[in-house]
Amino acid sequence: MAAPSELFCWKGSWGLPSVDTDSLIVLAYARFAGTPLKVHKISNPWRSPTGSLPALKTKEDGSFSQPSKIIIQLRKQKYNADYDLSAKEGADTLAFISLLEEKLMPALIYALWIDPKNYAEVTRHWHAENICFPLNFFLPSRMQAQQLDRVRLMRGNSTLEAGEEAEKELYSDALECMNLLSQRLGSNRFFFGDSPSSLDAYVFGYLAPLLKIRLPSSKLQQHLTALENLTTFCSNILSLYFPDENQERIGHPASNVQEGSNFDREPYKRRKQLLSVLVAVAAMLGYAFLTGIVAIEHVKEEGLTGNTTSTDLNDEEE
Amino acid sequence: MSLAAEAFVSQIAAAEPWPENATLYQPLREDQILLSDCASSLAVQAYLRMLGLPVRVHCRANAEYMSPSGKVPFIHVGNQVVSELGTIVQFTRAKGHSLSDSLDDVQRAEMKAYMELVNNMLLTAEMYIQWCDENTAAEITRPRYSSPYSWPLNHILAYQKQWEVRRKMNAIGWAGKSLEQVYEDVSQCCQALSQRLGTQPFFFNKQPTELDALVFGHLFTILTTRLTSDELMEKVKSYSNLLSFCRRIEQTYFESQDRDSQSGALDFSKGPSLM
Numbered sequence: 001m002a003a004p005s006e007l008f009c010w011k012g013s014w015g016l017p018s019v020d021t022d023s024l025i026v027l028a029y030a031r032f033a034g035t036p037l038k039v040h041k042i043s044n045p046w047r048s049p050t051g052s053l054p055a056l057k058t059k060e061d062g063s064f065s066q067p068s069k070i071i072i073q074l075r076k077q078k079y080n081a082d083y084d085l086s087a088k089e090g091a092d093t094l095a096f097i098s099l100l101e102e103k104l105m106p107a108l109i110y111a112l113w114i115d116p117k118n119y120a121e122v123t124r125h126w127h128a129e130n131i132c133f134p135l136n137f138f139l140p141s142r143m144q145a146q147q148l149d150r151v152r153l154m155r156g157n158s159t160l161e162a163g164e165e166a167e168k169e170l171y172s173d174a175l176e177c178m179n180l181l182s183q184r185l186g187s188n189r190f191f192f193g194d195s196p197s198s199l200d201a202y203v204f205g206y207l208a209p210l211l212k213i214r215l216p217s218s219k220l221q222q223h224l225t226a227l228e229n230l231t232t233f234c235s236n237i238l239s240l241y242f243p244d245e246n247q248e249r250i251g252h253p254a255s256n257v258q259e260g261s262n263f264d265r266e267p268y269k270r271r272k273q274l275l276s277v278l279v280a281v282a283a284m285l286g287y288a289f290l291t292g293i294v295a296i297e298h299v300k301e302e303g304l305t306g307n308t309t310s311t312d313l314n315d316e317e318e
Numbered sequence: 319m320s321l322a323a324e325a326f327v328s329q330i331a332a333a334e335p336w337p338e339n340a341t342l343y344q345p346l347r348e349d350q351i352l353l354s355d356c357a358s359s360l361a362v363q364a365y366l367r368m369l370g371l372p373v374r375v376h377c378r379a380n381a382e383y384m385s386p387s388g389k390v391p392f393i394h395v396g397n398q399v400v401s402e403l404g405t406i407v408q409f410t411r412a413k414g415h416s417l418s419d420s421l422d423d424v425q426r427a428e429m430k431a432y433m434e435l436v437n438n439m440l441l442t443a444e445m446y447i448q449w450c451d452e453n454t455a456a457e458i459t460r461p462r463y464s465s466p467y468s469w470p471l472n473h474i475l476a477y478q479k480q481w482e483v484r485r486k487m488n489a490i491g492w493a494g495k496s497l498e499q500v501y502e503d504v505s506q507c508c509q510a511l512s513q514r515l516g517t518q519p520f521f522f523n524k525q526p527t528e529l530d531a532l533v534f535g536h537l538f539t540i541l542t543t544r545l546t547s548d549e550l551m552e553k554v555k556s557y558s559n560l561l562s563f564c565r566r567i568e569q570t571y572f573e574s575q576d577r578d579s580q581s582g583a584l585d586f587s588k589g590p591s592l593m
Contacts, residue, residue, distance in 0.1 A: 066491055091510035095431035098438035153489040156388065180427035 004036040005077070007070075009054040011041035013126060014212045017242045021108065023054040025067045025205035031241040032196045033079035043130040045139075067205075071198055082197045089192050093199040096184070096191070099177060104206050106151045107174030111210070111220050113147040114162045118215045167219075175223050178207075182227040189236065200237070208234045336413060337396050340373045342366075343381045344391040349465045350379060353543050354444040359391040361403050361535025366393075367571040368526045369415045379466035404433075407528050417527045425522055429529045432514060432521065436529075439507040440536045442492060443500050443550075449483040451497055453546050505553045508537075512557040519566065526567070533560075534567045 007030065009023030018024050018041065030037050042048070048055040050065040056073055057063045064070050074080075082090065112123050127140040151170075152160045160166050181203060190196045191203065210224050211234050225231055238245065344359040345351040351359070359375075366373045373393060378384060385392040385401045392401035400409045410416065418426060448459045463479060464472030487493045492500075511533060520526045521533070540554050541564060554560060 087513045088516075091513040092428065092431070094439075094506065094510045095428065095435040095514075098435040099431040102434045102438050150489040153486040156486075176430075180430050183423040184427040184431075186424065 004038050005059070005073075006038045006040060006057040007054060008040045008042060008048040008057070011043050011130065012245060013130075014214070015238070015245055016208055016212050017245050018054075019126065019209065019213070020053060021105075021205045021209060022067045023205075024208055025201050026054045026056070026070050028196075028201035028204050028237065028241065029067075029071050029081055029198055030074065030079070032081040032198075032201060033074060035074055035077070035079040043127075044132055044135060046135070067202075071201075081195075081201070084195065085192055085197055089197075092192075093197065096181070096199055097202050099180065100202055100206050103173045103177035106154055107170040107220060108206060108210065109147045109151050110162075110167065110170045111215060111217075112213075113144050114151065115167070115215075115217055116162050117217050119144060121216050122213060171219055174220060178220075178224060178227055178230065182230050185229050185233060187229065190233075196237070196241075200233075203230075204234055204237050208238065211235075334396050334413070336371050336410075336415070338372060340371065340396075341394045342373045342375050342391050343378050343384060343394065344375065345381045346377045346379055346466065350462055351377075352448055352459060352462060353539060353545070354441060354448060355390045356543070357441070357444065357536040357539035358389075358403065359535070360539055361532045362391050362393065362406055364534050364567065364571060365403060365406065365417075365528055365531035366410075368417055368531055369410060371410070371415060403528065403532060417525065417531075418522075420525060421522055421527070429522065429527055432511070432529050433532055435507060435510060436532050436536055439503055440540075442487075442490070443504045443507075444536070444540075445483055446487060446492055446495070446500050447497070447545070447550060449480050450487055450493075451546075455480060457546055501549055501553055504550060505556075508554055508557050508560060512560050515559055515563060517559065519563075530563075530567065534564055538564045538568065 007026065009027060010018045010020035012018045016024065017027050027039070042053070045051065045053045048065075049057045049063040052065050054067065054070065055063055055065045056070045058073060058077075061073065064073050075082075082093065085093065111118060113119055124140045124144070127143070128136045130136075131139050148160075152158050155170075185191060191199045207224060207230060210221050211231060215221060342359070342362060345355055347356075363373065363375065381390045381392075382388060386399055387401045387405075389402055392399055393406060395409075398409070400406050407416075418429060421429060447454055449455050460473075460476040460480065464476040467475060484493065495503075515521055518524075521529050537554055537560055540550055541561075543551075545551075
C-alpha cells in the first residue's frame with residue numbers, strides 16, 4: 001500500500017476542523033469514507049502545492065484543488081462514501097449540490113466576506129491573526145476582493161455591493177435553500193439513510209461555519225438555529241467524525257463558556273484595574289520623589305555640612 | 319424595493335387576471351438567438367403553455383437590453399415586466415396559477431434542487447460551449463450575437479460579452495475545464511435527469527411542473543440546434559427516456575395547441591422537429 005496522500009487545508013477554529021467551506025467538505029468526505037490522509041492544517045495558501053486551499057497531493061496523479069475533483073480522486077483510490085447509494089440517490093446528490101452552490105454559496109460568501117461588520121470583526125480579524133507576518137497585511141483584503149468578484153459574476157450583477165438590497169436578495173435565496181434542505185432531511189439522521197454520503201459532506205461544509213462562527217450580524221445564523229434538524233445534523237457529524245475538535249473544546253470548557261458570557265468585559269476590567277494601580281503608584285512615587293528626593297539630597301548635602309537637619313529628617317521618616 | 323412595496327405589487331398582481339395580450343420578448347429567432355437563450359425562452363413558453371396562459375412571442379434585436387435583469391427572455395404582463403423562469407414562476411403563483419401546489423414538501427425540495435442542477439450544469443455547459451470553445455465562438459456565437467449591429471459595434475459587443483462570460487467561468491472554476499470535461503458534465507447531468515425521470519411521464523407523477531418545462535426547454539433546444547460538432551446532441555440522444563419525454567411534451571403542449579388555436583397568438587415554429 002502506497003503512502004497516504006497529503007491533504008492541505010485551512011486550519012480550524014471555533015470548534016470547527018477547518019474554517020473554510022471547501023476544506024470542511026473534503027475533510028468530512030475523507031472521514032466518511034475512512035480515507036487515511038496526512039492532513040496539513042495550515043493558514044498560508046501559498047504553501048499549498050496548487051496555490052489554493054484545500055489541495056490534495058497524490059503520489060501518482062499530481063495535485064488537485066477543487067473539492068469535487070478531490071472527491072473524484074479519493075473515489076479512484078477506492079474510498080467511496082457513496083458506494084451504497086442507488087442511481088436515483090446519486091442523481092439527487094448531484095441536484096442538491098447544485099442547489100447549495102447556486103443558492104447558499106453566494107449568501108455564505110456575503111455573510112463572511114462582504115457584510116462590512118462581519119468582515120471587519122470576524123473574518124479579517126481571524127485571517128490577520130492566523131496568516132503569517134508579511135502576508136497578513138494584504139492577503140485578507142485580496143481574498144475579499146476575489147470573493148466579491150465571484151459573487152458579482154455568479155449573480156450576473158456587476159454593481160453588487162454590501163447593503164440592504166444585496167443582502168435581502170441573497171439571503172432570501174439562502175433561507176429558502178435551508179428550508180428545502182430541512183424538509184428533505186426530515187427526521188433522518190443523514191440525507192440518505194443511516195450512513196453519511198458526499199451530499200452530507202457538502203451540506204455540513206456549508207452549514208457548520210454558519211452554526212459555529214459567532215458573527216455580529218447574524219440573520220442567516222438565526223434562521224439556521226431555528227431549523228432544529230439541520231443543527232442536530234451538523235453537531236452530530238462534528239461529535240461523531242471530528243471528536244478531537246470537540247475534545248479540544250471540552251478540554252477547557254470552563255474558560256470557553258465563561259469567556260462566552262464575559263468575553264468583552266473581562267480583559268478590559270483587569271486592564272483598568274492594573275492601570276489604576278499603576279497610576280496611583282506613579283502618583284505616590286512622584287510625590288515622594290518630589291518631596292523625598294529633595295529631602296534625601298538635603299540629607300546628603302547636610303550630611304556633608306552638618307548633622308542638625310539630618311536628625312530632623314530621620315524623625316520625619318519615622 | 320421595500321417589503322411593503324413588494325407586498326403591494328404582489329397584491330396587485332393577484333388582483334389582476336392574466337391578460338390576453340401578455341407578451342414574451344426574445345432575440346431574433348432566425349439570425350440572432352443563441353442556444354442558451356433559446357433554451358431559456360422555450361422553457362418559459364413551455365411553462366406558460368402548461369398553465370394554459372396565452373402569450374405572444376415577440377422577437378426584438380435588443381431584447382437583452384430591454385430586460386430588467388439583462389437576461390432573456392422576459393414577459394410583459396399588464397403593466398409589469400418579469401424576466402427569467404424562476405421569477406416568472408413566482409409571479410404566476412401570485413396570480414393564482416401554479417403547477418407545483420400538489421407536491422409535498424420533500425418533492426418540492428427535490429424539484430427546486432433539480433432545477434438548480436439544470437441551471438448549474440446544463441446552462442453553464444451551453445454557455446461554455448458557446449463562448450469558450452473558440453471554434454463555436456468564432457463560427458456561430460459571435461456572428462449571430464452581433465448580427466443586428468454594424469461594424470465596428472458588432473465586434474465590440476461580441477468580444478465584450480465573450481470577455482464577461484469567460485470571467486464568469488473563471489469565477490466558478492470552469493475555466494480550467496476542457497471541452498471533453500464539459501461534455502462529460504452534460505452527460506452526468508443527463509444521466510441524473512434520466513434516473514430521476516425513470517419511466518414516469520413527468521418528473522413528479524402525472525402532472526407537469528416547472529421542472530418539466532425547464533428540462534424540456536434545454537434538452538429540446540440542444541436536440542434541434544446545429545452546432546459545429548454534434549457531440550452535445552449525441553450526449554443527450556443516448557438517453558431514450560429523455561428523448562421520449564421531449565417528444566411527449568412537444569406533442570402535448572406545442573403541436574396540438576398550435577393546431578387548435580388559429581388566433582395566431584402562438585407562432586411557434588422551430589427548426590427540425592424531433593419526429
